[in-house]
Amino acid sequence: MTARKILLFGGVALAIIGMSYGLWYAVFAEHQALDGIGHSLTSGFQAAAEKNSAEAGNSLQQYREAKYAYDRQVDVHGHWIGLAMLLVVLAIAFDHVALPEKLKLLLAWALLFGAALFPLGVLIQTWSHGALPRATAILGSALVIAALVGVVFGFLRRQAA
Amino acid sequence: MTDPSERKSYIAEPLVPSAPADATAFARLSARRLLTLAGIGMILAGMIFGDIFAVFVLHQNAARVGTSLAAAARAAAAGDAAAVGSHFKDTGAFLENRGTKVDTHVHLIAFGYLALMLALAQPWVGLTETTRRRLAWLLISGAVLLPVGVFLIHYVGLAYSPLQAIGWASIFADLGGLMVLAATIGYLAGIVRHFRARLPLLPDQLLRDRSAPARWLLAGGLLLVLAGFVHGAYYAGVDLYRHEAADYKILSQMSAAAATQNQAQINQSLAEYGELQGDKAVKIAAHAHIIEFGLLAMLLAFFQPYVQLSEPWKRRWAAVLLCGSLLLPVCVLMEMKFGLLAGGLADLGGLLVILALLAMWIGILRSTGSIDAMPLGAPIGVKR
Numbered sequence: 001m002t003a004r005k006i007l008l009f010g011g012v013a014l015a016i017i018g019m020s021y022g023l024w025y026a027v028f029a030e031h032q033a034l035d036g037i038g039h040s041l042t043s044g045f046q047a048a049a050e051k052n053s054a055e056a057g058n059s060l061q062q063y064r065e066a067k068y069a070y071d072r073q074v075d076v077h078g079h080w081i082g083l084a085m086l087l088v089v090l091a092i093a094f095d096h097v098a099l100p101e102k103l104k105l106l107l108a109w110a111l112l113f114g115a116a117l118f119p120l121g122v123l124i125q126t127w128s129h130g131a132l133p134r135a136t137a138i139l140g141s142a143l144v145i146a147a148l149v150g151v152v153f154g155f156l157r158r159q160a161a
Numbered sequence: 162m163t164d165p166s167e168r169k170s171y172i173a174e175p176l177v178p179s180a181p182a183d184a185t186a187f188a189r190l191s192a193r194r195l196l197t198l199a200g201i202g203m204i205l206a207g208m209i210f211g212d213i214f215a216v217f218v219l220h221q222n223a224a225r226v227g228t229s230l231a232a233a234a235r236a237a238a239a240g241d242a243a244a245v246g247s248h249f250k251d252t253g254a255f256l257e258n259r260g261t262k263v264d265t266h267v268h269l270i271a272f273g274y275l276a277l278m279l280a281l282a283q284p285w286v287g288l289t290e291t292t293r294r295r296l297a298w299l300l301i302s303g304a305v306l307l308p309v310g311v312f313l314i315h316y317v318g319l320a321y322s323p324l325q326a327i328g329w330a331s332i333f334a335d336l337g338g339l340m341v342l343a344a345t346i347g348y349l350a351g352i353v354r355h356f357r358a359r360l361p362l363l364p365d366q367l368l369r370d371r372s373a374p375a376r377w378l379l380a381g382g383l384l385l386v387l388a389g390f391v392h393g394a395y396y397a398g399v400d401l402y403r404h405e406a407a408d409y410k411i412l413s414q415m416s417a418a419a420a421t422q423n424q425a426q427i428n429q430s431l432a433e434y435g436e437l438q439g440d441k442a443v444k445i446a447a448h449a450h451i452i453e454f455g456l457l458a459m460l461l462a463f464f465q466p467y468v469q470l471s472e473p474w475k476r477r478w479a480a481v482l483l484c485g486s487l488l489l490p491v492c493v494l495m496e497m498k499f500g501l502l503a504g505g506l507a508d509l510g511g512l513l514v515i516l517a518l519l520a521m522w523i524g525i526l527r528s529t530g531s532i533d534a535m536p537l538g539a540p541i542g543v544k545r
Contacts (some may be wrong), residue, residue: 043251049237
């Protein structure tokens with residue numbers, strides 16, 4: 001498996017995963033999520049109008065949780081596809097990276113793992129607020145950034161040569 | 162397969178005899194030409210739409226959202242629960258208006274990028290030219306249908322819809338998404354087929370270009386993407402959770418102030434909420450735009466051999482694109498401090514990107530015209 005193949009296959013596959021997720025979300029979850037956000041916010045202020053502070057607090061807490069999940073679910077769709085596109089572009093540009101083949105292979109795997117892990121970590125945050133999902137997202141983004149720094153370095157070496 | 166007349170119009174350097182002629186083709190109605198021209202066209206349309214939205218709709222809409230939220234808070238303070246519901250309904254409609262327009266802008270541009278990437282990947286797609294062309298049409302049709310459907314969601318609503326929560330515009334938008342997904346899966350199957358058959362990588366002029374504008378765009382694009390990633394990581398680490406906590410806290414304060422009829426606290430919370438939404442919006446917009454422009458620059462680097470303009474003009478347009486790509490996100494970030502001045506400069510940055518992209522698109526169109534005008538049997542090459 002060459003670095004280019006990893007990035008090309010991984011990138012297109014990740015784009016398909018991101019699109020499938022987006023399609024599923026748009027059809028089965030997004031409208032319900034937006035309704036939930038709007039409903040809980042309205043209920044919170046209606047309860048305030050009725051001087052029912054306990055109910056207002058509950059509704060706003062529901063709003064907070066619904067908004068937290070919605071923001072992440074949309075981010076997952078955007079980031080999976082965005083990162084997938086970057087992988088495909090890098091696959092095409094990898095000839096311009098002047099680094100040993102083994103290192104290029106390592107960078108390609110790091111990019112692919114990072115691009116898959118980062119949005120996955122964000123998605124898991126909608127089910128669990130623990131440290132593991134956050135750590136997964138941080139690891140994923142760190143892998144992508146570190147690998148991209150490596151690619152930039154290899155590319156600048158090529159430019160200098 | 163490509164018909165013989167099409168085989169006469171390849172833009173690439175003289176083809177290696179062993180390479181299937183259609184692999185690197187830019188012939189009339191070839192998959193690569195369709196995806197390239199439609200891809201840049203979609204990006205241009207998405208950017209122009211985004212600029213119009215930013216100038217004429219975004220701020221006005223944000224003001225309406227603020228006004229209806231303020232009215233809802235005041236109605237709560239007055240103890241009028243029915244009016245609260247009515248004002249939040251208005252807020253929801255304004256937010257839907259904004260959200261669908263942002264989605265139209267984002268999806269048009271993202272599909273344009275996808276089309277350009279698939280245009281580049283054509284030599285690795287182990288399918289006949291006819292199948293690749295059909296997949297290209299499927300992708301382009303879906304890529305237009307989805308944003309148009311999303312744009313219409315706000316106006317069509319649930320009219321005549323057979324479903325309770327999803328209207329016809331949403332249904333067509335989802336169908337568009339499905340078409341793009343199917344086309345992408347088709348291309349992936351072609352790539353798998355190519356590699357499983359162990360076919361050699363074919364020489365492709367687009368991937369070999371080492372001209373100055375191509376190098377500038379590739380290096381500049383990579384640096385922009387990297388800057389965007391670092392900014393995104395900083396935002397996630399420093400601002401994201403703070404913003405989320407502040408959102409809840411301010412709304413809770415507003416609601417509590419409404420319950421106690423504390424008008425001063427309501428006004429203060431409204432001001433803080435507006436400030437928070439602005440801060441969040443500019444940071445996310447800067448992050449998204451710098452990465453998108455970086456990707457665009459990298460993609461355009463590969464299409465430089467097809468841009469039929471003189472070398473100095475190709476360099477100028479590459480520089481204009483990179484300047485605009487940096488100016489827009491930096492000025493968007495400064496909007497909270499410098500207001501309209503930064504906003505105006507950001508719009509100028511967007512305009513520079515659009516102009517450069519338009520110039521490159523025209524250059525590619527000129528090159529297709531030259532190819533199509535070539536007499537049969539003429540030597541194949543790029544005229545610059």
